Amino acid sequence: MELNGARWRKSSRSSGNGGDCVEVADNLPGVVGVRDSKDPAGPALLFAPPAWRAFVARITERA
Secondary structure (H helix, E strand, C coil): CCCCCCCCEECCCCCCCCCCCEEEECCCCCCEEEEECCCCCCCCEEECHHHHHHHHHHHHHHC
């Protein structure tokens, strides 16, 4: 899948010092991309939107 149109964003809980961050692109039709901010040209994980929402809901309830 081509991710050139992805708008990547960091979590609001990420530190501002450019450290280890996860970036998410949720502007693509039918998929949510997740990548490592230290390797933006590297691989991205792709999730179906319902799976991503379930994941976020689960980790949010544990936080």
